[in-house]
Amino acid sequence: xxxxxxxxxxxxxxxxxxxxxxxxxxxxxxxxxxxxxxxxxxxxxxxxxxxxxxxxxxxxxxxxxxxxxxxxxxxxxxxxxxxxxxxxxxxxxxxxxxxxxxxxxxxxxxxxxxxxxxxxxxxxxxxxxxxxxxxxxxxxxxxxxxxxxxxxxxxxxxxxxxxxxxxxxxxxxxxxxxxxxxxxxxxxxxxxxxxxxxxxxxxxxxxxxxxxxxxxxxxxxxxxxxxxxxxxxxxxxxxxxxxxxxxxxxxxxxxxxxxxxxxxx
Amino acid sequence: xxxxxxxxxxxxxxxxxxxxxxxxxxxxxxxxxxxxxxxxxxxxxxxxxxxxxxxxxxxxxxxxxxxxxxxxxxxxxxxxxxxxxxxxxxxxxxxxxxxxxxxxxxxxxxxxxxxxxxxxxxxxxxxxxxxxxxxxxxxxxxxxxxxxxxxxxxxxxxxxxxxxxxxxxxxxxxxxxxxxxxxxxxxxxxxxxxxxxxxxxxxxxxxxxxxxxxxxxxxxxxxxxxxxxxxxxxxxxxxxxxxxxxxxxxxxxxxxxxxxxxxxxxxxxxxxxxxxxxxxxxxxxxxxxxxxxxxxxx
Numbered sequence: 169x170x171x172x173x174x175x176x177x178x179x180x181x182x183x184x185x186x187x188x189x190x191x192x193x194x195x196x197x198x199x200x201x202x203x204x205x206x207x208x209x210x211x212x213x214x215x216x217x218x219x220x221x222x223x224x225x226x227x228x229x230x231x232x233x234x235x236x237x238x239x240x241x242x243x244x245x246x247x248x249x250x251x252x253x254x255x256x257x258x259x260x261x262x263x264x265x266x267x268x269x270x271x272x273x274x275x276x277x278x279x280x281x282x283x284x285x286x287x288x289x290x291x292x293x294x295x296x297x298x299x300x301x302x303x304x305x306x307x308x309x310x311x312x313x314x315x316x317x318x319x320x321x322x323x324x325x326x327x328x329x330x331x332x333x334x335x336x337x338x339x340x341x342x343x344x345x346x347x348x349x350x351x352x353x354x355x356x357x358x359x360x361x362x363x364x365x366x367x368x369x370x371x372x373x374x375x376x377x378x379x380x381x382x383x384x385x386x387x388x389x390x391x392x393x394x395x396x397x398x399x400x401x402x403x404x405x406x407x408x409x410x411x412x413x414x415x416x417x418x419x420x421x422x423x424x425x426x427x428x429x430x431x432x433x
Numbered sequence: 434x435x436x437x438x439x440x441x442x443x444x445x446x447x448x449x450x451x452x453x454x455x456x457x458x459x460x461x462x463x464x465x466x467x468x469x470x471x472x473x474x475x476x477x478x479x480x481x482x483x484x485x486x487x488x489x490x491x492x493x494x495x496x497x498x499x500x501x502x503x504x505x506x507x508x509x510x511x512x513x514x515x516x517x518x519x520x521x522x523x524x525x526x527x528x529x530x531x532x533x534x535x536x537x538x539x540x541x542x543x544x545x546x547x548x549x550x551x552x553x554x555x556x557x558x559x560x561x562x563x564x565x566x567x568x569x570x571x572x573x574x575x576x577x578x579x580x581x582x583x584x585x586x587x588x589x590x591x592x593x594x595x596x597x598x599x600x601x602x603x604x605x606x607x608x609x610x611x612x613x614x615x616x617x618x619x620x621x622x623x624x625x626x627x628x629x630x631x632x633x634x635x636x637x638x639x640x641x642x643x644x645x646x647x648x649x650x651x652x653x654x655x656x657x658x659x660x661x662x663x664x665x666x667x668x669x670x671x672x673x674x675x676x677x678x679x680x681x682x683x684x685x686x687x688x689x690x691x692x693x694x695x696x697x698x699x700x701x702x703x704x705x706x707x708x709x710x711x712x713x714x715x716x717x718x719x720x721x722x723x724x725x726x727x728x729x730x731x
Contacts, residue, residue, distance in 0.1 A: 256579045263583075278566075278587070285590045292590065293583025299593055299659040321594050 179241060181206050181347060181379050187226055187236035189219075196222040198403045199236070206346065207377040211394035211411065213384060213426070219403040220383045221351060227381060228268060228349045229258050243346075263293050267340030267348035271355045273332035276339070277324045283310065283335055284320040290343045309338040313368060330361035334368065341372065350382040354389055366392050387430055391415055399423050442489040442522040448472055452490035452645070456636060459647035464609030465577070466560050471643040476517075480510055481539055482640030484556035485517070488537050491552060491636070492518065497525045499533035504541035504682070504699035511539075528702050540603075542624040544681045544703040547633035549650065555618045557639035560646065562606045562616035582614045585657055593662055602667055608655045609648055622656065623666045623682045629654040673698045674716040676707035 180203035189197040197219045204210055212220045225231040227238055229250045241247045243265060250258065262268070270276040277286050287306040288296070296302050307317045313334040324332050333353060340348060353369070354362040370393055373380055384390055390397050390411060397414045399407040399422070407420045418424045440446065448470075455469035474482040492498070498518050502511040506528040514537060515526050527533050530545040537554040547553060563573045566584050576584065585606050592600045605622035609615050617628060618637060628635065628648060635648040648654060658664040669683050674695040681703060683696040695716050698704035708717065 255575075259579060259581065281566075281587055281591055282594055284594055285587045288590055289583055289587050291583075292586040293581060297586070297660050299590065300661050302590065303594075 179247070180204060181208075181241050182227065182381075183239045183247070184227060185236050185239070187223070187238065188234050189222055189226055189231065190234050195403050197226060197233075200405050201236075202398065202405075202408065204347075204379055204381065206379050208396065209373060209378075209380040209382065209394040211382050211384060211390035211397045212400060213387060213390050213397060214400035215385065215426075218400040220385075220400055222403075223400070224349055224351055224381065224383050228262070228266065229253075240347075263290055264343045265345050265347065267337075267345045269333075269336055269340055269348065269350040269353045271352040273324065273329070273336045276336045277332065279325050280323055282321045282323055283315065283327070286324060286335060287339050287342050290339065294343065305342065309342050310335075312372070313338040314364075329357055330365060333357065333365060337369070337372070341376065341378075344376070345378070347379045347381070350380060350384075352384055352386075353382070354384070354386065362389075369393060387415060387427065399426065439521045441494070442492045442518065442524075443475075444472065444486065444489045448486075449490045452486055455645045456487065456490065456647065459636070459645050460634070460649050462613070463648055463652050464613030464615040464646060466644040466646045468643055469645050471640045474640065476513065478641040479558065481514060481537065481556035483638030483642075483645070484537050484539070484554050484640075485514060485638075486640060487554045487636050487638035487645060488514075488518065488535060489522075491554075492522055492524060492535060494522070494524065496534045497527050497532055499527050499530065499536045499702075500538075501536065501541060501543065501700075501702075502539045503684070504543070504703075505701045507701065529706075530700075530702050540619050540621075541682070541699060542620060542627045544678075544698070544700040545706075546627075547631060549632045551633040553631075553633050553635045555620075555635065555637045557616070557618040557637045557644070558641070560616055560618075560637065560639040560642050560644040562604075562614055577613060580612065582608075582657075585614055586659070589657060589659065589662075593659070599658065599662055599664070605664075606657050608657060610652050611655075614657070615646060615648075617654075621667070621682055622664070623668050625654070625656045625664070626666060669696055671696045672714060673704060673707075674714045676704045676712045676717070677714040678704070678707055678712070 182204040185201050187197060187200040200223055212223060214220050226233050238250045239247050240250055284303055284306040287309050288302040291302050291305060307320060310317050310320060315331055315334055324335055327335065354365055357365065366389060382393060394411050397411045398405050401422050407414060407423050414423065415427055418427050451470060455467045459467045472486060474485055476482060500511045500515040502508040505511060518524055519526050530543040534550060535552050535554065539556045561573055563576060563584055566588055567573050589599050603621050604616050604619045605625055607615055607617055607625060617625060630651055630653065632650050634650055637646045656664040672679050673681060673683060675697050678698055681698045681700060684699040686695050686697060688695055
């Protein structure tokens with residue numbers, strides 16, 4: 169059992185190898201390589217247009233890469249190339265073992281159906297067929313993301329921005345994924361709501377041992393959540409390292425600029 | 434033939450072959466929606482243009498046609514289509530479910546059980562069961578292809594969360610042959626069990642949406658549900674006011690402006706058959722008919 173656990177954390181979960189994406193002559197992403205281990209939080213920071221979101225889409229298999237490959241270690245322990253997976257397998261992976269938290273909750277939620285059904289959809293998609301149990305699990309998850317269970321039958325349309333974002337997180341985590349992609353999860357929220365959401369995320373990530381790839385332009389988010397940081401500029405990774413190391417002692421001039429541009433509190 | 438100006442059954446032979454190919458494909462893949470090049474028909478969309486094209490494609494000179502609308506043989510829609518084929522194909526028509534070989538229907542399955550030599554043609558307004566949950570056609574097609582039907586249960590979940598039970602009363606989604614989820618056209622869910630293991634061939638035509646799908650004879654058709662909220666066919670709990678039937682689907686008919694109403698079989702052929710066999714309901718006019726000669730004497 170102990171050996172099994174060791175093996176579990178010893179091998180990378182997600183491996184990107186010289187990943188590139190170009191749109192004609194524009195290279196949105198060039199030669200990005202890294203490994204992500206189970207339970208590890210990796211922040212990708214950089215300015216607008218630096219290729220962060222493109223990289224996230226490449227990693228999550230939503231976009232076909234122009235070069236390089238992404239490999240993922242499936243639940244059965246076999247590491248497989250994402251591009252070689254069939255569409256059905258990829259979509260199943262997306263619904264079960266992965267989560268994707270969008271910046272705009274309206275993209276990740278079904279705004280017209282109730283919160284309970286939003287959380288329950290993934291369960292029903294993997295064959296849960298017992299209304300009582302689905303509802304119980306949904307209530308449980310709403311509590312965990314600090315949403316009042318009395319609002320389980322309300323549509324997310326009636327929710328505030330912060331609640332929507334928390335609901336989106338619950339919807340993604342209900343199937344117990346091992347890897348979650350987040351695209352600016354705190355963008356568009358006011359500062360106090362951001363702080364609360366980050367606090368919640370940090371607890372959940374630690375509790376569930378999630379591996380996370382989080383794209384953000386907010387260095388404070390990277391500082392709070394991530395173990396490792398990758399700094400991108402012009403489609404390239406220019407600096408990578410432990411979060412504290414990169415943010416406290418930046419090597420590249422661009423990273424120094426980025427770090428120094430944060431207003432002191 | 435009454436009207437030699439038309440080809441047999443209105444459509445030209447090439448069109449019929451195209452529709453028959455779609456039908457064969459539909460039968461080969463039970464519940465799968467086959468696209469076809471739907472033609473303009475001499476009636477508005479919503480009147481059964483899909484059903485009429487399917488009927489035209491399968492009709493032969495020896496066939497006996499029955500057309501029902503909400504179970505009734507004598508509504509405008511049913512009479513128009515029956516006359517249309519009587520005129521353009523010269524086929525025999527009937528109102529008897531037993532005698533018919535082709536039955537075109539809107540919103541009902543006849544109460545009398547069907548047999549092997551019959552084809553039931555449904556008129557379908559919206560063939561896609563996932564449409565109101567997922568508006569993108571590309572996405573719903575992909576979901577069918579990969580058998581991703583979790584979304585269908587989301588709809589049933591919403592029903593229970595809102596009303597305490599599955600409140601979908603018509604167009605209740607079914608799974609055909611353990612593979613494709615299908616919209617059984619807007620038939621009441623009371624009729625869903627009749628589709629399962631039915632000896633007759635069932636064809637569905639959607640003219641506006643340009644889709645044909647089918648359930649071959651003796652195919653498993655299961656209504657979707659939850660373990661703790663199983664599928665239940667709904668029937669208003671009363672006997673038919675005319676024929677006293679206890680197990681037929683009932684129409685509610687408002688009889689005055691003071692709230693009076695009566696419940697009668699929606700299947701007129703079934704109801705008349707029972708009345709002819711001597712069954713009389715609470716509001717049946719038949720006893721007065723019997724007395725008619727006496728009053729004329731007096």
